[in-house]
Amino acid sequence: MLRRESRLARDGGVVSRQSPVHVVWFKRDLRVADHAPLTEAAARGVVLPLYIVEPEIIHAEDFDARHWAFIRDSLAALRDRLHRLGQPLVVRFGEAVQVFEALAQALSIGALWAHEETSQQVAYARDRRVRAWARARGIPFYEYPSNGVVRRLVSRDGWDATWESRMAAPFPPTVTRLPPVTGLDPGPIPSGAEIGLPPSECLEPQPGGEAAARQALESFLTARGAAYHRALSSPIAAVTASSRLSPYLAWGNLSVRQVVRLARKRLAEVEACPPWERRSLGGNWALSVRTFLKRVGWRCHFIQKLEDEPAVEFENFTRAFDGLRDRTCPDPERLAAWREGQTGFPLIDACLRAVRRTGWLPFRMRAMVVSFAAYDLWLDWRAPALILARWFTDYEPGIHYCQFQMQSGTTGINPIRLYNPEKQARDHDPDGRFIRRWVPELEHVPTDYIHAPYRMPPLLQLATGCRIGRDYPSPIVDHQTAAKAAWARLDAFRQRPEARAEAARILQRHASRRGRSSTARD
Template sequence: MINLVWLKRDFRVEDHAPLYYSQQNERPTLFVYVIEPDYWQLPDTSARQFEFIAQSLRSYAQALEKLGGYLCVRMGDVVELFTKIHNKYPIDTLYCHQETGNDWTFSRDTRVFNWCHTAQILVKQYPQQAVFRGKLNRDHWQRKATHWLDSPTLPPPSKINSLLNFHSGLTLLDKYSGNDSFTATEMQSGGIAEANKTLNSFFNYRINQYLFGISSPLTSVTSSSRLSPYLCYGVLSLKQVIKQATSLRVDKRQKAGFIARLHWHSHFVQKLESEPRYAIQAVHKSLLNMRNDEFDAQLFERWKAGCTGVPFIDACMRMLNETGWINFRMRAMLISYASYHLWLDWPQTAAYLARTFVDYEPGIHYPQIQMQSGTTGINPFRIYNPVTQGQKYDAKGLFIRKYIPELDHVPHCYVHTPWLYSALKTDQYDKPSCLPDDAARRAKHKISEYYQNHIDMTETQRVIKTHASRMKNKRKKSTQTTSAQLNLL
């Protein structure tokens, strides 16, 4: 009999519960990662995410080998592959981390665990965030989360009892099985060494600029921690990063701002875990049909390509397309612009953004998308003015000029509003379909009319009870001295 460690989004050897606990018995262990072609066909997945995973898995294989373990990579359906393995090497226990993914991964997990049950294989699943399965009362979440985050982290095992004595199938990582070629030319690299390098540079130097720099797309590239892809694919342990951050001797406000966001990670993922509908439908049931009667495909294409005619929006989208990352405020502005100014329903825009993000984490992504699109029914409308945002966070227009060379010749006073510059030819850079102020006015009118006529307050109470943070009042007090970004939540 063997142990099977099933890797999903957890490519590290430190604080890795499945790896650690699988070595507490005498059985040899097989470490498996399965490339699932059906997953990589989904509209919210992309080649850039696969590339990051492939890099991280290669580095994981090296780390495992140092402990005496070897990695097996296969491509196909997980249940079919596990059945084959089980026929050859009977599996006693399947060890894995709990995953809060999209609808597809949830049904895949259900199939795998049902199969284990039928084949009488024991399943040991461990959380890697402060996220809890099953019906959860939000009043108790904070206490449970604190308890879990305070519990000790696990060391890597000193030695691995491996079934294999060689890595198998690593070359499959060179063969992406998805349906797009959406790679990012300048994306962050995956792997344990890269993760540690990023973490160390942030903790040793960059954290001092954290709250000053995170709002602008220019400065956030270095001021923000840039840990998101390492956290979402489990190259770093969230718990370990929180513990390390807590013991840092740096400016208290910078440290508190960073740690607060690490806690938000689990707070948001818990929303999707508690209500998986978040990924497919408006969470407030009265708002299910708010935007579904009109979807302008042409506007959608212009938004995706960074060609809406509004320079700050377009520069942000082009940066995202090229690098696979942009800061929080600009993500919020991009989706808000699509949902309000362009009145595009969020499921398609959310899938596109997910595909652009190397750090796509469904549990953060969908709740954020719905908050910024006004479909939770409990968050205030966030209709950003892209011109004033641009003037505030890119006062000199450097960011715009970096990503929109068509505007090189436009005088500085028009760089945020080129539609006012009469010498601009439309074959160089399009005019917006509707001026931002007019589009915002129209959206406010539509949304308040819809809310007035359709909102069911019982449903609003249900959403508050299930999902709202119980930290609200405390947080409001503390934000007065920290960052304006906190107010967005």
């Protein structure tokens, strides 16, 4: 392992100095189209497109082999695209500043170009080190917004207008040619095993890359999305009816602006059709696309919260809620039962097993499993958040931690969202098809009992081969009792004067200005 890392960290066989090169540093923006740093750098000289495989990122607690598999697909596609332009992607392994320093020793770096990134603390600290290194070296470092998130935002007033202006801004010209950087070995794109990652548990991964992203967007807007507004909460229908664009946005195979512009174009086309032609399209396309666009806007709204308050990755949004749950020692048995999908609540267990193997769940199912951990099991949000960070292929820190806190009740400004697992199962998996796929112990349980198998009479348990407490666990808690206790505890904290005062601050700092009521968007 050490020998492999050492080889990957070398300067890559640069054999001669030449005129200054403009280094375009790819991070969570693995595409060529709508890439302002690449366009601007190419307009000024020779470009060295660079991706750094960083040990501190890939070995962090929130990283998983499934993330690297998606990134690796994306890097291979990006390298191929850039190679056809004249200069393939250069890949290096090592700490970012060390990689840049090695390049600076071998090349004359004219400038460093990148997109602004709102990510986890380890990446934020890395960016600060790189900026300091560039200043010390006298190398200009240009960063461009990659979405609607505003750096150093003073107030949320006017944020929506800024977002709209960015979405409407012209696309930067797509680069059509890159002169090669002579004598530079592009370096290998390592496998997960080569960089020390364990085998992935994700058995049904989405392919990464710009072409796959465009294909997913096109198929959603022309075929799969017709019933999006109805199917987005279903663990079965949403697999195909949802956009499935979240990993492509998380790792930058598509930009938010590309998605918004194409979705708005599709909406305009649909609305221009006469009523009889709309009906012939099937579904309710106008409603589906509007619903989708609303959620795309929410994406930047939540990432902005992490940009403005990076501590929410680790700390309660409302610090007055510190002590609400045991942070240092969450119940290990409850946490393990939740992680392994052995809670005795079929839809909860099916969702957790599914996301572990596929890397994806529809939003309502994500909210439900987080709510169950936070309220039914009364677990502090941090440990479950790290588990799902590793399991979500589309892990986006700004969305992830803000949503986890919202669903756990620690933002101080959102309604308490307490899901009844049995009701959610009957509403969204009425025939138990999803449950039976992911919880095979319940395969022969009759539909009348599939959502609550613990209600089966003993003789029926024997007949179906599913004895509760032996073949499948009894419910880990009584939902009604646990929910009542959780509500009382959380409400007591919310009524404290210090919690009310801090909630007012959070509302002013982070809430949407499109209506001041506390909504899902807040």
